Amino acid sequence: MVAADAPSTAAAPTLLEVRDLRIAYHGETALQGVNLEVREHEIFGIIGPANAGKTSFLKALNRMDEETAGMSVHGEVVFGGRDVRRWRNVYALRRRIGVVFPLPVGLPLSVYDNVALAPRLAGIRDRAELDVIVERCLERASLWDEVKDRLSSLGSLLSGGQQQRLTIARALSQEPQMLMLDEFSIAVDPVTTMRIEDVLKELRHEMTIILVTNLVQQARRLADRTAFFLEGACVEIGDTEALFRGEVQDPRTRAYLEGRFG
Amino acid sequence: MFEATTQNRRDRRTQTLFRVLFGAMTVLLIIPVLIILGTLIVKGGPIVSINFLFTNPTHGMTAGGIFPALLGTVWLVSVALLASVPLGVAAAIYLSEYAGDNWLTRIINLAIINLAGVPSIVHALFGVGAFVLFFEFGTSILAASLTLAIMTLPVVIVSTLQSLQSVPHAFREACWNMGATRWQTIRKVVLPNAISGILTGIILEVSAPPARPPRSCSPVRCSSPPFCPRACSTRPWPWPCICSWSPPRSRTSRRPCPSVSPWS
Numbered sequence: 283m284v285a286a287d288a289p290s291t292a293a294a295p296t297l298l299e300v301r302d303l304r305i306a307y308h309g310e311t312a313l314q315g316v317n318l319e320v321r322e323h324e325i326f327g328i329i330g331p332a333n334a335g336k337t338s339f340l341k342a343l344n345r346m347d348e349e350t351a352g353m354s355v356h357g358e359v360v361f362g363g364r365d366v367r368r369w370r371n372v373y374a375l376r377r378r379i380g381v382v383f384p385l386p387v388g389l390p391l392s393v394y395d396n397v398a399l400a401p402r403l404a405g406i407r408d409r410a411e412l413d414v415i416v417e418r419c420l421e422r423a424s425l426w427d428e429v430k431d432r433l434s435s436l437g438s439l440l441s442g443g444q445q446q447r448l449t450i451a452r453a454l455s456q457e458p459q460m461l462m463l464d465e466f467s468i469a470v471d472p473v474t475t476m477r478i479e480d481v482l483k484e485l486r487h488e489m490t491i492i493l494v495t496n497l498v499q500q501a502r503r504l505a506d507r508t509a510f511f512l513e514g515a516c517v518e519i520g521d522t523e524a525l526f527r528g529e530v531q532d533p534r535t536r537a538y539l540e541g542r543f544g
Numbered sequence: 545m546f547e548a549t550t551q552n553r554r555d556r557r558t559q560t561l562f563r564v565l566f567g568a569m570t571v572l573l574i575i576p577v578l579i580i581l582g583t584l585i586v587k588g589g590p591i592v593s594i595n596f597l598f599t600n601p602t603h604g605m606t607a608g609g610i611f612p613a614l615l616g617t618v619w620l621v622s623v624a625l626l627a628s629v630p631l632g633v634a635a636a637i638y639l640s641e642y643a644g645d646n647w648l649t650r651i652i653n654l655a656i657i658n659l660a661g662v663p664s665i666v667h668a669l670f671g672v673g674a675f676v677l678f679f680e681f682g683t684s685i686l687a688a689s690l691t692l693a694i695m696t697l698p699v700v701i702v703s704t705l706q707s708l709q710s711v712p713h714a715f716r717e718a719c720w721n722m723g724a725t726r727w728q729t730i731r732k733v734v735l736p737n738a739i740s741g742i743l744t745g746i747i748l749e750v751s752a753p754p755a756r757p758p759r760s761c762s763p764v765r766c767s768s769p770p771f772c773p774r775a776c777s778t779r780p781w782p783w784p785c786i787c788s789w790s791p792p793r794s795r796t797s798r799r800p801c802p803s804v805s806p807w808s
Contacts, residue, residue, distance in 0.1 A: 344721065346717075346720065346721060349717075349720055351644070351645060373723040373724070373725055374723065375723075376720070376721060376722065376723035377722065377723030378723075379721075380721075380722075381721040381722075383714070383717075383718070385714065387714050387715065387717075387718045389715055389718060389719070389733055390715065390733065390736075390737050391732075391733070391736075399719075399722065399724075399732065400722050400723070403722070403723070403724055403728055403732075449718070452718075452722065453722075456722060456723065
C-alpha cells in the first residue's frame, strides 16, 4: 500500500521524460518505443519479467550505455528539462543520478572513504565537512549505528545487507536529484529489505526515485505509479493502486500481476 | 555389505601406488635444489664477508672481492627498472582501462607478444645497434640497462594487465555511475587494489634477468663496459661510467679499468 502520507504527485512537474527510446545491443533490439514520464518526488516503479529491458532502460538514463560496448541508444531522454545526450559534461549528469545495483558493491576502501568518495571527487577537502556528510548519509541509509565504531574497516568486508545500505549511502552522498534502484533486494535479506524500503519512503520527500523490481508486491508497497515492461516494450503505465485493483488496460499486465507468469 | 571386495582392494592399491609415485617425483624435484643450496652454503658461506662484498677482484678475477660486479648489477637493475616500469605500467593501464576493442589495440597486443618472444641475442644486437652505436652511449651501463628494460617490458605489461583485470568490473561501474572519470576511478579504486599484484610481477621479473647467465649475458655483455665499472675520476662517489660518451678531448686520457678503484 502506498503510504497515506505520500504527497500527491499528480500535479508535480516532470523531472524525466522519455520519448520513443530504442535500445539495441549489437544490432539486436532490446527495448523499443518507450514513452513515459517521471514526476518529481514520486516513486516510479518498473516491473516485468527478466529480459524485459528494465536494466537497459536505466543504463540509458544516465548514459552508461556509452561505457558498454555494442549498446546503441536512440530516442530522447529529457532530464531536468535538458536532453541527456546534449549534456556536455556527462560526469555532472551522472552525479545528479544515484544508482543502486542488484548485487551489493562495497568498494575496497574504508567505510568512511566509501561514502566520502563522491564529495571528495566534487572537491570537498575539509575533514570536518566530510565527517558531517558521511554521518548524515550513513544515518539516512540506516547504517550509521552499525558502522559508527568501525568507519575505517574495509567496505567490502561488510555483510551483503550492509553493503547494499552502504551503496545507498554512497548514492546519497552525491546529493542526487534522482535515485535509480535496480532490483536492490535480490541479494539482501528480508529484514534489510524492509529497512531499505522505509529509507526509500523517507527519501521520496527529497528526490525522485525509480524502482526497478521483479517483486510485484514491493512495487505495490512503494511505487506511486508503475510501468509494466514486457519483452522490450513498455506495455502499460498506471497508478499503482489502480493497477492492483484490476483497472488494467492490457491483459498481459493483468496476467503478470496475478502471477500467472514471470 | 561394507566389506572390502576384490575390486575395492585393487582400487586402494592403485591409489596408494599413484600417491607414492607422485610424491616421489616431487621429492626428486626438490633434491637438486637442496644439493645446490647446500653446496653453496657449505662451500661459499665462510667466504662471504663485508670485505668480500666491498673489494675489487684481483689476479684476473680469481681472488679478491666482487664489489664491481655487485655495484654493476645494482646500477643495471635500477636503471632498467626506472626505464621499464613506468612505461610498462602506463601501457598496461591504457590497455586495460582505456583501449577499445579495435584494430589498434589488437596490433599493440600483437607487438607485446612478439616482443616477449624475441630471442635475447636479437635483443643484444638491437641494444648494440640502437644504444651503443646510434645514440652513441658507447658500451656503458646505460646501454645495457636500456636493453634489459626492453627485454623485461613485455612481462611487466602482462603482469600489470593481469593484476588490473583481476579487479572486479563492478567496482569500476559503481564509480562511473557516481560520475567519476576513468582516471579518478583508476587512481582511487583500481590501482590501489591492483598495486600488490603489480609489484609482485615487477619484483619477480627484475630478479630473473641478471640471474639468468646464458640468456641475459649476451645483451649485457655486448653493451656494457668490461666487468669493472669505470669510476669517473672527477667524482668522489663510485659512479660507474653511466655513459661512456665524453668530449673528444678527454677520450684519450681515460685511465685503464683495473687500476681505478671506486673509492679513489
